Amino acid sequence: MNPWPNPHIASMPDLRFSSLKLINSKNELTTIEPATPFKIYVCGITPYDATHLGHAATYIAFDLINRYQQSAGNQINFVENVTDIDDPLLVRAKRDSLDWKVLADNQVNLFLTDMTALRVIPPAHLVKVTSSMKIIEDFIERLDQRGFLYQVGRDHYFSVEDFLDQMPLSNDDAIKVFSERGGDPERAGKKHPLDPVVWLAHQGDDPAWESKFGLGRPGWHVECTAIAVNYLDNGNADPIIHIQGGGSDLIFPHHYMSEQIVKAAYGRGFAKNFVHSAMIHLDGEKMSKSKGNLVFVSKLLSEGIDPMVIRWALLSGHYQQDRSWNEELLLKSTSQVNLLRSVLAQSEVDATSELMQSIVADIANNLDTPSALSRLLLWAKSSQSSPKVNESGLVSRGIDSLLGLAL
Ligand code: ZN
DSSP: OOOOOOOOOOOOTTSOOOOEEEEOTTSOEEEEOOOSSEEEEEOOOOTTSTTBHHHHHHHHHHHHHHHHHHHTTOOEEEEEEEOOSOHHHHHHHHHTTOOHHHHHHHHHHHHHHHHHHTTOOOOSEEEEGGGOHHHHHHHHHHHHHTTOEEEETTEEEEOOGGGOOSOSSOHHHHHHHHHHTTOOTTOTTOSSTTOOEEEEEOOTTOOOBOOTTOSEEEOHHHHHHHHHHHHHOOSSOSSSEEEEEEEGGGIIIIIHHHHHHHHHHHSSOSEEEEEEEOOEEETTEEOOTTTTOOOBHHHHHHTTOOHHHHHHHHHTSOTTSOEEEOHHHHHHHHHHHHHHHHHHTSSOBSOOHHHHHHHHHHHHBTOOHHHHHHHHHHHHHHHHHOOOBSOHHHHHHHHHHHHOOOO
């Protein structure tokens, strides 16, 4: 499908870009070497509650990686899916007496508008699951050929047992979390409680697609791996991609299972690094659908909140630290954005080259945006008291390219 419009990345020949360093899911500070192309897959939305601030924070975090690689002149292939068929979507459609397709289309449109407003660079490939059934079927067939597929009733499962090493949590906790996130550890007839369903047989009036595995629809984990491998595998890379990204709620089971399914299907690793963004809280409580306290980007925009203020507010906290959204943050961010805007409109400002090089270094240092924003504010204040050079345009273009802040 067509993603949203692509914002311009200015060339910045005077700046030096070192290799990006990121903290991965093993809590290691790892150097992300440039590659041609650099391959990243970010798990996309399930279009029924889009786009809340948790989503926005995640896509802005991975947008910083995209912007950094592009600003550094590195080639990047960025793929993201849209899980436009899944249980929660069907449940929501039934609750609201809507056709599931209409609900998904409306939410995808909102998401595209929100991403455009927030100046997130669109992925090279934004892929709907409902447009990927053949790719997913072929992937499941691979699991079958390699002996890792079995049936319980009419449903098909991936047999994960041979790959259950280095779990990020204990077996008991894994089973508990697996159950909370759509798994069915207690189903009779399964070989292992953690085996995930990869093809769910047709039930009632739920939507379904024809396949070698009967009429049905795919399971969650296999969708992402099938799409990622289809768009990003060059045939021999091991691991196949450089980063799989998403919110920290995807560490287990989703990303763990993605890794094991690819190992089973291809005999190669999936992602060199798994990188996660933390959660957004509302007034101290985790923002989640179950608590009913989601704040939506579209709602803020409709209230007249400047999308650059939303972006600034999210960047003012570190992407890997759970952080709070509240009225105070919004007010503070509004005044900070206003300060920057007024300084960038001045004909003369304080010196810029050290500022811009330091912002590049901040981003290279595990996307340290709070530090970058603090530097900008200090620079803005000194620009008000001691303007020296006619270079505000350089800062404007630089922070738009690196931070996605068009001020
Ligand atoms: Zn995914």
